[in-house]
Amino acid sequence: MDGPSGTGKSTVARRLARECAVPYLDTGAMYRAATLAVLRAGLGPDSSARDVVLAAAQARIESGTDPAAPRILLSGEDVESEIRGAEVTGLVSAVSAHPEIRELIVGRQQELIAGAVASDGGMVVEGRDIGTVVAPDAALKVYLTASDEIRAARRGAQDRKAGRAADAATVLAAVRRRDHLDTTRTVSPLTAAADAVVLDTDHLSVDAVLDELRRLVGERGLVR
Template sequence: MRRNGPQGPERGRAVSGPGRLRGVVAMDGPSGTGKSTVSRRLAIAGEAAYLDTGAMYRAATLAVLRAGLDEQSPAEDITAVAVAAELESITDPAAPRILLDGEDVEAEIRGGPVTMLVSAVSAQPTVRAVLVERQRKLIAEALGTVGGIVVEGRDIGSVVAPDAELKVYLTASEEVRAARRGAQDRKAGRAGDHETTLADVRRRDRLDSTRATSPLHAAPDALILDTDDLSVDAVLDELLRLVTERGLVS
């Protein structure tokens, strides 16, 4: 695995950075809350690294699928393939990527087959233990080089980086999140209807929040931010305010 520092701006509203971000910002929440977009933009504004831990679980899931396994396969077989997968995370927020065996699979891991299986793969205790250790190494590397990192996922503030200087848990209603997911799919050329997407959102929520290992939940000291009625720019403005208020910028 390797990390790269930020190299360029992301399209969208120009953001005047508050200064260089230092420390760890943990961004948690279910899918469709806008975590990826605002996390990347915060990292760009703060000249920090960015890590999408969900992409790591998705890439490991793709390895499981390529091995011919599915949800009905023995858990030990799924785990063996997932933990053996050669993953490389590029933590440049302007162009984040995940490589599987040296191949850029960023687009493929967002497809339907991976989405349907990723909760089952990520629920395996050994898979989570191995990937959490890799995530912590990437965080340590970022802190030692660029000085700060924005990490997004479902257990960052509670498990991966419990000592993060700022923990934010994004929420939104199921309907809103399904609409956002559908818009993302259409933009990426993936077919789907609202009811199917809504059902998948509910399925992912149920699986992620009830798994035995590192279930989805807000850390006790996380700030809860409901994004139902907030634009991406509004959420970003609030995050910029928080990192400045916490003294996390140089």
Template sequence: MPGGTSVRPHGGQVALRGVVAMDGPSGTGKSTVSRRLAQAFTAAYLDTGAMYRAATLAALRAGLTDLASDAEIARVATGACMKSGTDPAAPTITLDGEDVSAEIRGPEVTAFVSAVSAVPQVRTELVARQHGLIAAAVEQGGGIVVEGRDIGTVVVPDAPLKVYLTASPEVRAARRGRQDAKAGRQTDLHVTLADVERRDRLDSSRRISPLYAAADALVLDTDRLSADAVLDRLRALVVERGLDG
């Protein structure tokens, strides 16, 4: 897949060693706590979901829909020039040189991303790019927090710390509705809940890299936990596993 990678340079002593794999469905607070965890330990951060969303945006801009063939989707999605920035303070994703960090969160991309993510050729290409970014961060002598839906099961199955965040569909829909409203996007709780449940079904039932918790992952229900409480638990786990240093 054309396009380079961008690994955040670390200043001073790196406090996280290795990879923290963060998995779970949307609306569990995964992005918020992953970024904050990376910042707390002076680590890089990678949002793999943003990569699939950028690939989806490329397909949409090419006029493709969910009725397009896997071959058509793969041709456009893997041919797009994407670049991922891994600074947790300001993560970026560009498509053909354009910052699309906001556009990929829109309803059109959200409605199509599960279909694009299920195409085997797309997953193969993007996982290879993810491996490159992860390796670059670790080779610099540091660590990286990687979030997505198949990090602990497929992308980095040997990660020394795997966490799977979960929450009820109702709570996740309410959270996503608040995020949409904050971003100026119109929101309807019933529509959002239906979309959350639809994506859960698609992501957990796809043939390639379905969404599920790795056998050795810590499963953490965030229904009644604040982001601060989840972050405290994650920071303690990093220390317990001896990944700080």
């Protein structure tokens, strides 16, 4: 399941994984953890590519796959809450754009997916390059989309619920900035796979999106 920030893919991906009784993988959290490692190394937007890549490559990142309690570990520390903060959010697209970092993390993601398929029969995976790069042979690819304004409103509500400041204009600008960075990067840009089902969530509730996902899963005979 791919799509830009604020389309609701994390929420529906976790719920779909629970309903299908399969593991869940938030690939974006792995890039956020790598970004946190870069920040903890005292690096930032103006740091050299070599230093950023080295800090991310040396980070020990472990991703949980339980949809009921998603978590991400950095050097054994649960950083699920910290990686959602503004500092990480502002830098994650730039860090994720480094080819060496993507190659390293995509390899780990593919290992997790292969293990889940072998032991659990499948996995719900969400991110920005799943259908195009990470799992191009997936039995079902879905690309969620929504307008900038709707996505910014959702992101702002999510931030406020988590106790983070969320000025509407600032959130909208951040959403558009990240969209630009994610869609224009040279390696693994955000785009819908040619065979993905594109689902506009502008006027759909979470339950309505889930209904459509259930239909697609059943249509392809993916329910065990």
